[in-house]
Amino acid sequence: MSIVKLNNRGVKNTTAFGSITGLGNMVFIKKLTASSSATLSFVDGASSVVLDNTYKEYLFTFNNLHPATSGAMLEFQGNASGGSGFNETITSTNFNPYHLEDGSEGVLRYMTAQDQAQGTSYQRISEDVNSDNDGCLAGSLHLFNPSSTTFVKHFISQTQIMSTAPGSYGTFAAGYFNTTSAIDEISFKFHSGNIDAGDICLYGIL
16 A cells, blocks of 8 residues: 655655655754864855755754853854855844842843844844753744745744843744845854853754
């Protein structure tokens, strides 16, 4: 008996239940580890990085990113193929739920200062991370079909931090690179100071 499995990345056939493979798998590509690093950048074709039409979706994970400067916010930008300067045009939205350690405040708010309307700055995807020894950031960024030369390049990010307040702050950011050029470089940095420690991993999604 033949069955067909549908998902948002295509159609695959199989002849028996349990034999479908290769759908939705995460493929590890590269890990960059910070050590007082100004930036962590993933460049297609450099140091075994793949950021091309091999995958329609890419996932970056942030693991215990610790800032050298208290109050630093994580941000990212891209480069179009053949471009330079990490200044692609972005339209985005950003909102933030938080709850302080002493329980005094819990709020969900739209962060107008962190969104962009056809801006070319680095896109902020976190609030102010506490640089205490136990302070860090964790989260992820999805980048969709960056090699397309037809469509804009959408992204969705979610991060969680221990803030300077101190408290638990989440940030949900989404938007798109408003270009039909392929994006083949992604750079991450804190808006102030270095990335003292932690790592960012890149995966391709089949």
